[in-house]
Amino acid sequence: MPSDSKKSGGDTPFAAAMGQAKNAAEEFTKMFAELKFPAMPDMEALLTAQKRNMEAMSAANRIALEGAQAVAKRHMEIMQQTMTELTETMSALASADAPQVKAAKHAELLKRSYEHAVANTRELSDLIQRANGEALNTLNKRFAEAMDEVKRLMEQANAAKR
Numbered sequence: 001m002p003s004d005s006k007k008s009g010g011d012t013p014f015a016a017a018m019g020q021a022k023n024a025a026e027e028f029t030k031m032f033a034e035l036k037f038p039a040m041p042d043m044e045a046l047l048t049a050q051k052r053n054m055e056a057m058s059a060a061n062r063i064a065l066e067g068a069q070a071v072a073k074r075h076m077e078i079m080q081q082t083m084t085e086l087t088e089t090m091s092a093l094a095s096a097d098a099p100q101v102k103a104a105k106h107a108e109l110l111k112r113s114y115e116h117a118v119a120n121t122r123e124l125s126d127l128i129q130r131a132n133g134e135a136l137n138t139l140n141k142r143f144a145e146a147m148d149e150v151k152r153l154m155e156q157a158n159a160a161k162r
Helices: 013-034 043-093 099-161
Strands: none
Touching: 043 099
């Protein structure tokens, strides 16, 4: 059977496949050469713009991280303050006062605890919003700059093409 697969010239299936591949490549090259591509921008300027994009992302991440650290620090301070207040509250409730006096103290302590919890939650929320807002502003500013840069680069490339 090996003698059947060795045919003279380019009549082997491999040679036929190679011929088809060569024809397809030539047609693709011809079609590709006829395509009109838009002008390419200055690659160095494009890379510089991309570097500024990465710097903006890094700055936004740094702002978000600093915000998260500030929230964590303040949360710890609030927890320490709450534990101190809880200790004082337990001492106040352990007194030998009359039941009516204890009930009034209890109500006042609950009211004060609730007000502190709301104020602390609002403060932490404000810290988070401020950090996220600063990070988002950094990204928004860079995005606007990047779009202006891309527009300018494409205009320059089109002008150079003419």
